[in-house]
Amino acid sequence: MKTKHFLESADIKAIAAAAEAEALKNNWAVTIAIVDDGGHLLSLQRLDGAAPISAHIAPAKANTAAVGRRESKIYEDVINGGRVSFLSAPDLKGLLEGGVPIMKDGQCIGAVGVSGVKSNEDAQVAKAGIAAIGL
Numbered sequence: 001m002k003t004k005h006f007l008e009s010a011d012i013k014a015i016a017a018a019a020e021a022e023a024l025k026n027n028w029a030v031t032i033a034i035v036d037d038g039g040h041l042l043s044l045q046r047l048d049g050a051a052p053i054s055a056h057i058a059p060a061k062a063n064t065a066a067v068g069r070r071e072s073k074i075y076e077d078v079i080n081g082g083r084v085s086f087l088s089a090p091d092l093k094g095l096l097e098g099g100v101p102i103m104k105d106g107q108c109i110g111a112v113g114v115s116g117v118k119s120n121e122d123a124q125v126a127k128a129g130i131a132a133i134g135l
Contacts, residue, residue: 007036016032031050036066054116072094099112
């Protein structure tokens with residue numbers, strides 16, 4: 001039997017705090033979502049000034065990154081590359097950059113999704129959060 005890593009409450013708090021700090025440092029009004037390896041929501045934080053729609057987009061990006069085991073930007077690139085039929089892929093709703101999987105020892109243990117600014121900036125906030133737990 002194998003050992004499975006998972007996000008603990010302290011990890012989630014550390015990721016959320018670091019992601020928030022990155023967003024505030026840059027004056028970015030975003031929503032930050034953290035999910036487990038199955039894409040289930042563990043944390044959602046909408047910073048002051050973030051658009052209401054971002055509270056829907058951030059969890060979708062996180063879910064896509066977790067269940068797809070790769071950054072959501074990959075799917076955006078596939079679609080922008082002309083494979084629009086990929087829009088019909090089941091259960092993938094956040095097909096925009098800004099969803100980043102949390103990987104430990106080659107296994108996905110969750111993901112962070114951010115929405116509210118440019119997609120590459122969303123990804124920057126997500127990665128800053130993940131870096132807080134040393135991954």
